[in-house]
Amino acid sequence: xxxxxxxxxxxxxxxxxxxxxxxxxxxxxxxxxxxxxxxxxxxxxxxxxxxxxxxxxxxxxxxxxxxxxxxxxxxxxxxxxxxxxxxxxxxxxxxxxxxxxxxxxxxxxxxxxxxxxxxxxxxxxxxxxxxxxxxxxxxxxxxxxxxxxxxxxxxxxxxxxxxxxxxxxxxxxxxxxxxxxxxxxxxxxxxxxxxxxxxxxxxxxxxxxxxxxxxxxxxxxxxxxxxxxxxxxxxxxxxxxxxxxxxxxxxxxxxxxxxxxxxxxxxxxxxxxxxxxxxxxxxxxxxxxxxxxxxxxxxxxxxxxxxxxxxxxxxxxxxxxxx
Numbered sequence: 317x318x319x320x321x322x323x324x325x326x327x328x329x330x331x332x333x334x335x336x337x338x339x340x341x342x343x344x345x346x347x348x349x350x351x352x353x354x355x356x357x358x359x360x361x362x363x364x365x366x367x368x369x370x371x372x373x374x375x376x377x378x379x380x381x382x383x384x385x386x387x388x389x390x391x392x393x394x395x396x397x398x399x400x401x402x403x404x405x406x407x408x409x410x411x412x413x414x415x416x417x418x419x420x421x422x423x424x425x426x427x428x429x430x431x432x433x434x435x436x437x438x439x440x441x442x443x444x445x446x447x448x449x450x451x452x453x454x455x456x457x458x459x460x461x462x463x464x465x466x467x468x469x470x471x472x473x474x475x476x477x478x479x480x481x482x483x484x485x486x487x488x489x490x491x492x493x494x495x496x497x498x499x500x501x502x503x504x505x506x507x508x509x510x511x512x513x514x515x516x517x518x519x520x521x522x523x524x525x526x527x528x529x530x531x532x533x534x535x536x537x538x539x540x541x542x543x544x545x546x547x548x549x550x551x552x553x554x555x556x557x558x559x560x561x562x563x564x565x566x567x568x569x570x571x572x573x574x575x576x577x578x579x580x581x582x583x584x585x586x587x588x589x590x591x592x593x594x595x596x597x598x599x600x601x602x603x604x605x606x607x608x609x610x611x612x613x614x615x616x617x618x619x620x621x622x623x624x625x626x627x628x629x630x631x632x633x634x635x636x637x638x639x
Contacts, residue, residue, distance in 0.1 A: 318350060318351070319351050319352070319396045319397070319636070319639060320351065320352040320353070320354070320393065320394055320395050320396055321343075321346055321351055321352070321353050321354075321395065321396065321397045321398070321399060321635070322353070322354050322355070322356045322390055322393060322395040322397070322398045322399070323339040323342075323343060323353065323354070323355045323356065323357075323398075323399045323401065324356045324357055324379060324386070324398055324399065324400050324401070324402065324405070324409075325339050325355070325357050325399075325400075325401040325402055326357040326358045326359070326360075326379075326402060326404070327357075327358075327359045327360075327362060327365040327491075327492075328358065328359055328360035328361045328362050328365065328492065329360065329361035329362060329492045329494060329519075331404075331492075331494065332490045332491070332492055332494040332552070333362060333364070333365045333368075333490055333491035333492060334490060334552045334553035334554070335401040335402060335423070335553075336355075336359070336365055336368060336369075337368070337463065337491075337553055337554075338401065338423065338439070338461040338553050339355070339399060339401050339423070339461075340368055340369070340372065340374070340463060341461035341462050341463045341464075341628050342399065342461050342628050342631060342632065342635075343355075343372075343374055344372070344463060344464050344628070345628040345629060345631075345632045346632055346635075346636075349632065349636070351636070353374060354374075354375045354376075354377060354393060354395070355369055355374055355375065355376045355377070356376075356377050356378075356379040356386070356389065356390075356393075356398075357376070357378075357379045357402075358378065358379065359376065361492070362491055362492050362519070362533070364491045364492075364519075364532070364533035364534070364535075365491055365492070367535070371535075377389070377393065381406070382406075383405075383406055383408050383409040383411075383412035383413070384412055386409065386412070386413070387412050387413050387415075387416040387418070390413065390416065390418055391416060395418060396418070396419065396639040397418060397419035397420065397421065397635060397638060397639055398413050398418050398419075398420055398421075399420075399421045399422075399423065399635075400413075400420060400421070400422045400423065400431060400433065401422075401423040403429060403573070405429075405431070407429060407430030407431060408430075408432075409431060410422055410431040410432040410433045411432040414432060414433075414434065419434050419435075419635070419638035419639045420432070420433040420434050420435070421433060421434065421435045421436070421437060421631075421634075421635050421638075422435070422436050422437070423436075423437045423438075423439075424436055424437065424438050425438065425440060425573045425576070425577075426438065426440070426443070426446070426573070426576055428450045431450075432450075432451075433450070433451065434451070434452070434638050435451070435452050435453075435454065435634055435635065435638060436448070436450060436451060436452065436453040436454070437453070437454045437455075437459055437631055438453060438454070438455045438456075438459075439454075439455075439456070439457065439459045439460045439461060439556065439627065440456075440576065440577050440580070441456065441457050441577065441580045441581060441584070441586070441622065442456065442580040443455040443456050444456035454630065454631060454634055457556070457559070457622050457623050457627070458624075458626075458627055458630060459627040459630055459631050460556040460559075460560070460623045460625075460627040460628075461556075461627055461628045461631060462556065462557060462560055462623070462625050462627065462628060463538075463557075465535065465538045466538045466557045466560060466561070466625075467560075467625050468538075469538045469539060469541070469542040469561060480545065482511045482512060482513055483512050483513070483545035483546055483606055483609070483612070484512070484513050484514075484515075484543060484544050484545045484546075485505060485512045485513065485514045485515070485544060485545065485546045485547070485548065485606070486514075486515050486516075486517075486540050486541060486543075486544040486546075486547045486548070487501055487502055487505065487514060487515070487516045487517070487547070487548040487549070488516070488517035488518075488537065488547075488548075488549055488554070489501075489517075489549060489550050489570060490550070490552060490554070491519075491533045492519055492533070493517075493518060493519055493520075494570070495550075495570035495571070497550075497568075497570055497594075498516060498517070498518045498522070499518070499522050499524075500594045501548055501568070501594050502514070502516045502522070502524045502528055502530075503594065504594035504598055504599050504602060505527075505528070505548065505602055505606075506524075506525055506527060506528070507599045508599055508602050508603035508606055509603070510602075510603050510606035510607050511527070511606075512527055512546075512606050513527065514527050514528040514529065515528070515529050515530075515531065515540060515544075516528050516529070516530045516531070517530075517531060517532070517533055517534065517537065517540075518530050518531075518532070519532060519533060538557065538561075541554075541557060541558060541561055541563055542561050542563065544563055544564075545564065545609070545612060546563075546564050546565070546566060546605055546606065546612055547563050547564070547565045547566070548565075548566050548568075548590070548602070549565065549566075549567065549568075550567065550568055550569055550570045550571075550574055551567045551568070551569045551574040551575075551577040551578035551581060551587075552570075552571075552574055552577075555567070555577065555581065555587070556623050558619070559586065559619040559620070559622050559623040560623040560624075560625050562616045562617070562619060562620030562621075563616060563619075564588075564605070564612035564613065564615045564616040564619075565586075565587040565588070565615060565616075565619070566587065566588040566589075566590050566601065566602060566605060567581060567582060567587045567588065567589060567590060568590045568591065568592055568593075568594075568598070569592055570592075581619075584618065585614075585615065585618050586615065586618045586619040586622065587615055587619065588601055588605055588611075588615055589601070590602070
């Protein structure tokens with residue numbers, strides 16, 4: 317297959333890296349099929365996010381804000397299609413790109429925010445049951461986009477976790493902790509009074525105490541997830557990776573667009589719900605999970621199998637059929 321696809325997304329301290337990570341997963345799949353890919357946008361304030369592109373040899377080109385100029389850039393880059401993954405783009409961006417003869421895939425989380433596209437992707441659990449009137453849509457966990465590094469960890473996940481007297485806990489909130497909540501959730505873990513071995517991923521160093529090792533954003537995150545007995549995180553893109561690995565997870569949310577996923581996952585019992593603040597109720601839930609291996613295992617069992625890891629192949633098939 318020949319062709320060229322552009323990914324219009326941004327990442328950085330203020331925006332987080334979830335949009336970039338899922339686009340990288342689709343870009344990896346397209347390249348296995350002989351499709352050239354280029355990222356069009358900005359990555360600011362996160363060396364880890366920039367490394368996700370650099371280490372994979374994925375080029376990054378600065379993007380203009382105006383849709384007409386973006387269409388001009390797309391033609392200059394000889395793109396056949398553009399993947400839009402941003403909440404901040406002007407609503408007419410997709411329509412302008414389509415008028416310029418480009419196929420458009422819009423990755424959305426519920427509301428498409430007015431973007432016109434040939435194809436929409438909403439990989440959130442339960443999205444297939446929610447009404448959608450904008451056009452053709454790929455919806456639900458069958459279309460989750462996972463990176464190579466996560467898919468490689470699947471087989472090893474159960475072997476890396478074991479029956480330990482002291483559970484191993486991983487706490488992270490994206491590649492940038494854009495909401496600045498990591499220290500508060502680390503304190504909530506300590507406040508349980510239950511022994512654990514903690515690894516906390518934080519862009520900024522902080523003193524977590526004897527039970528916690530803090531480390532900066534790392535490409536070892538899939539391995540750390542696979543080894544964990546419990547992960548504390550937000551209901552963002554990393555949740556799909558955790559479901560694929562079958563890792564017991566306790567969720568909060570740090571952005572309004574994450575609430576729909578949080579409610580679906582917690583409602584199904586796939587993850588434990590912590591609410592939106594590390595208060596008394598959240599500390600009690602964490603204490604129960606740390607002290608009860610069976611309760612943790614039940615969440616992992618319910619989540620395992622929901623994400624088969626082949627979503628990016630299905631999305632690539634549908635995208636390439638457009639041109």
